[in-house]
Amino acid sequence: MKYLIVGLGNIGPEYADTRHNIGFMILDELAKQEGAKFYHMRLAYYSEVSFKGCTLHLIKPTTYMNLSGKAMNHWMQELKIPLENVLVLVDDIALPLGTIRLKPKGSAAGHNGLKHLEATLGHNNYARLRFGVGDNFPKGRQVDYVLSGFDDDEKPELPALIDRSIEMIKSFTTIGTELTMTRYNK
Template sequence: MKYLIVGLGNIGPEYKDTRHNIGFMILDEMAKQEGTQFHNMRLAYYTEVSHKGRMLHLIKPTTYMNLSGKALSYWMQQLKIPVENVLVLVDDLALPFGTLRLKPKGSAAGHNGLKHIEQVLGHNNYARLRFGISNNYPKGRQVDYVLSGFDHDEQPELPALMDRSIEMIKSFAAVGSELTMTRFNK
């Protein structure tokens, strides 16, 4: 069984460790824990991890957030992975910081990365792991907020949240979205 795990983010040092790049951060941590490294391939940084007899193909699109669907679509076709085995890791302003939610499908909720994926796939029936970054910004400052780093009081919580996200990714691959939601969505 093959799975495509897509961490959303933007490439470039100016975006490193920003809220919008939590998808990249989670996959970087997962690769580190598994002792593997990403390689710059077509449209994405790519690596793979084995878990309970399943192959997890991890990608960090190099297309920038607004064209994430291009990389997702290419790798789905390249690796012949059905959409039900795709999981997208995304930052979510609608959830309080530290809230993790796995959803089997849903709306883009204004997120440009998800909007593009939906546009490319022609539907929104793909699983996503939403990482709450809260909406703690003044009116009209959303872009500055998502492209800024995590606050000092949030940073100490990140390692445990990323570990939990990795557990959820592995659970998704091992037992599917329904059981993972039951176990982790609190």
């Protein structure tokens, strides 16, 4: 079985380790744990890892957040991966830090990366792992907030949350969306 795991984020050192790049951070850690490396390929940094007989194709789009659908669509076609085997990793300001939820589908909720995926696919029926980054920002300052780094008091929590996200990715590939939601969405 083949899976496409899409970590949303923005390329460039100025975006590294920002809330908006949590998708990249999760995939970087997954690759590191599995001894895999990312390679710059068409529209994305690409890597692959094997897990329990499955191949996980990991992509970090190089199109910037607002054009993420281009990269996802290209790699789905290139690798012939059906939509039900695609998982998108995304930051979510509607969830507090420490909350990670798997959803089988849903609205973009104002997230530009998800908006572009939806526009590219023509629907929102794809699984996403929503990583809560909180909403501790003044009205109208959402962009500054998601493009800023995690606060010093939040950073110690990140490694365990990223590890939990990786467990959920692996669970998604072995037991599917519904059972993973039952097990992890608390």
